[in-house]
Amino acid sequence: MSETARELVARSNRLGADPRNTNFAGGNTSAKGTETDPVTGEDVELLWVKGSGGDLGTLTEKGLAVLRLDRLRALSKVYPGVEREDEMVAAFDYVLHGKGGAAPSIDTAMHGLVDAAHVDHLHPDSGIAFATAADGEALTAAAFGGRVVWVPWRRPGWQLGEDIAAIKRANPDAIGCILGGHGVTAWGDTSAESEANSLWIIETAAAYIAEHGRENPFGTPLDGYEALPEAERRAKAAALAPAIRGLASTDRAQLGHFSDSDEVLDFLASSEHPRLAALGTSCPDHFLRTKVKPLVLDLPAAASVDDSIARLKELHEQYRADYAAYYNTHANAESPAMRGADPAIVLVPGVGMFSFGANKQTARVAGEFYVNAINVMRGAEAISRYEPISDAEKFRIEYWALEEAKLQRMPAPKPLASRIALVTGAASGIGKAIATRLAAEGACVVIADLDLEKAQAAAAELGGTDVAIGIKADVTDERAVQAAVDATVLAFGGLDLVVNNAGLSLSKSLLETTVADWDLQHNVMAKGSFLVSRAAASVLIAQEMGGDIVYISSKNSVFAGPNNIAYSATKADQAHQVRLLAAELGEHGVKVNGINPDGVVRGSGIFAGGWGAKRAAVYGVPEEELGKYYAQRTLLKREVLPENVANAVFALCSADLSHTTGLHIPVDAGVAAAFLR
Incomplete structure (x- = not known):
């Protein structure tokens, strides 16, 4: 990497690491x-x-586009004018140096045309507050003097680059500009100077708002809309989440994120929040992720869950109608088709914010951007009046042909993308293999286990918290099961797939089996599966999105072996639960199926806990050869591994078996005595 590029990456990472400077994947820098x-x-x-789509905070050399500056600037000679400026992006391909690195973004012209060695374009909340203030130009002059110049709103592109370049030439003492409705741009002769100028603009804007802003920019407190106590707030959020996710997924399935940050709760407790929320966001980076405006529940915090859901359904119908009207008002024959009319942000007074996207990261980032928007509105209202760009301009950004092309370049989603799975007993063995396979196929996974530390470690192996989380759950405890389901819907927005895998076994003859042995195994597997399925079913029904419940039963549910009365009986109980729930939940689009493995020795927590030694003793083989023994008694002579069971779970939940319910799949390498009849 050249020294110039290395210095640029370091500066970008420093600026992008502080959310006060810019938001995730927002802004761009150059040298x-x-x-x-x-x-x-x-x-x-x-x-x-x-380059396009990168993030400053995590930028590496691979994320940089590299262009010949002389050829880029020469494009000014062939620039066809603002009506055809989108054509200039395709022209960037002809000015790349070597392989060119990352794809150049729409803001490349700004960086290339401005006569400065280093340029930073950022989206700080304080700067956007000036950019969206009704009298932003006058405030810019008052706060910054001649050091920062006002640039009227213009959609990002070649002409904006020409505008900023001309303003810099006309104002040689300026260190940067406020871009109306958008953000800030700063420059410098050195990397350090550009960074210092960027930070000075951001800090000066924040200081001006703090010194000159009015005390209550969001108005007076709204009686009854104050935040509920934390426990009550999160319980209500968990109760509302499935229905809200179902509404937000009317056009296509979405993943969710919940936030009850102080910024959100304070905003919703203020008298001005209905007016401000209806105005929508302004910065292009904001509304591309949050849509033009949120859906806001207009009921006080104490409203019941049932009343809140009923009202949300009414508001959702109106939201979809409003969005369709917005699209139809501004679309023309060349516009891309409407991408969906559901909200990306749902605000519930006293509770918090639900944000949605095609994956967990997108959902989380949408919520972060709306918090940015709240901060912007607070700043703008403190020193002036919040006045975002018009809906017509928002539409030009949202349905921009270049934005559509960016969306089309995104990779095809994985088979289980946008699905949320809860797997019990998933810190080891079969459960861990299932969680790993589901995550690999695109699902978000909650690993529930009695051992919290192991559950969290297993989740960490699958990626960050946008992919998997680990929680403690005792499936024999009704409250613990409900808490696990609540944790799932608060982490990812809802629930689509439940795997009842938690289990244990004690290998004893009839006379040796105690009531405590019997109760323990039935509590964990029969009762535990019932509790988990019941709690999950309430979410699946409320979402109205269908779903899957999978039981990891056993070939012992149909095969009679020695010294196994309690375990085999409870597995038979689980097997019949599959049939009963398939019959009951089918009308809600929920499929219920089971898997009957043979003994899975390798990686099994059950076998490692003493079950393996006892079964080996029953069959008269050394414990270390138990897997081979099981394999040799099968028709295929193959040992059953945790991954084989995980493959069957994936098959049951994939689109290929969308019409299959009430089925038990043997994963036993062929045990004739366990054939289903």
Whole structure:
């Protein structure tokens, strides 16, 4: 990596690490420098700029686009005008240096045309507050003097780059500008100077708001809309989440994120929140992720869950009608088709914010952006009046052909993308293999286990908390089971797939089996599966999105072996639960199926806990050869592994078996005595 690029990446990472400077994947930075052309051997001036879709905080060299600066600037000679400026993005392909690195973003012109060695374009809340203030131009002059210049709103593109370049030439003492309705841009002769100028603009804007802003920019407290106590708040959020996710997934399945941050709760407790929320967000990075406006429940915090859901359904119908009207008002023959009319942000007074997206990260980031928008509205209302860009301009951004092209370049979703799975007993063995396979196929996974530390470690192996979380859950405890389901819906927005895997076994003859042995195994597997399925079913029904419940039963549910009365009986109980629930939940689109494995020795917590030694003794083989013994008694002569069971779970939950319910799949390598009849 060249020294110029290395310095740019370091500056970008520092700026992007602080949310006060810019939001996730928002903004871009650049540097100009000279390198030797490998073809001519002569010096060539280059532009390194953050590529399309990257994030400043995590930027690496691979995320930089590299362009020939002379050829980029020469494009001004062929620029066809603002009505055709989108064509200029395709022209960037002809000015790349070498392989070019990342795809250049729409803001490349801003960085290349501005006559400064280093340029930072950021989306700080304090700067956007000025950019969205009704008298933002006058406030910019008052707060910054001539050091920062106002640039009227213009959609990002070549012409905006020309505008900023012209303003810099006309204001040689300026260190940056406020972009109306958008953000800030700063520059410098060195990387350090550009970074210092960016931070000075951000800090000066924040200081001006703090010094000159009115005390209650969101108005007076709204009686009855104050935040509920934390425990009550989160319980209500968990109760509302499935219905809200179902509404937000009317057009396509979405994952969710819940936030009850102080910013959100304070905003919803204020008298001005209905007016401000209806105005929507302004910065393009904001509303591309939050949509033009949120859905806001207009009931006080004490409203019942049932009343809240009923009202949300009414508001959702109106939201969809309003969004369709917005689309139809501004669309033309060249506009992309409407992408969906459901809200990305749902606000519930006293409770918090539910945000949605195609994956967990997108859902979480949408919520973070709306918090940014709240901060922007607070700042703008403190020093002036919040006045975002018009709906017509928002539509030009949201349904921009270039934005559509970016969406089309995204990879195809994995088979279980947008699905949320809860797997019990998933910290080891079969459960861990199931969780791993589901995550690999795109699902978000909650690993529930008696051992919290192991559950969290297993989740960490699958990725960050946008992919999996680990929780403690005792499936024999009704409250613990409900808490596990609540934790799932608060983590990911809802629930689609439940795997009843938690289990244990004690290998004893009839006469040796105590009532305590019997109760323990039935409590964990029969009662535990019932409790988990019941709690999950209430979520699945409320979502109205269908779903899957899978029982990890056993070939012992139909096969009679020695010294196994309690375990086999409870597995038979589980097997019949599959049939009963398939019959009951089918009308809600919920499929219920089971899997009957043979003994899974490798990686099994049950076998490692003493069951293996006892079964080996029953069959008269060394414990270390038990897997081979099981394999040799099968028709295929193959040992059953945890991954084989995980494969069957995936098959049952995939689109290929969308019409299958009430089925038990043997995963036993062929045990004739366990054939289903």
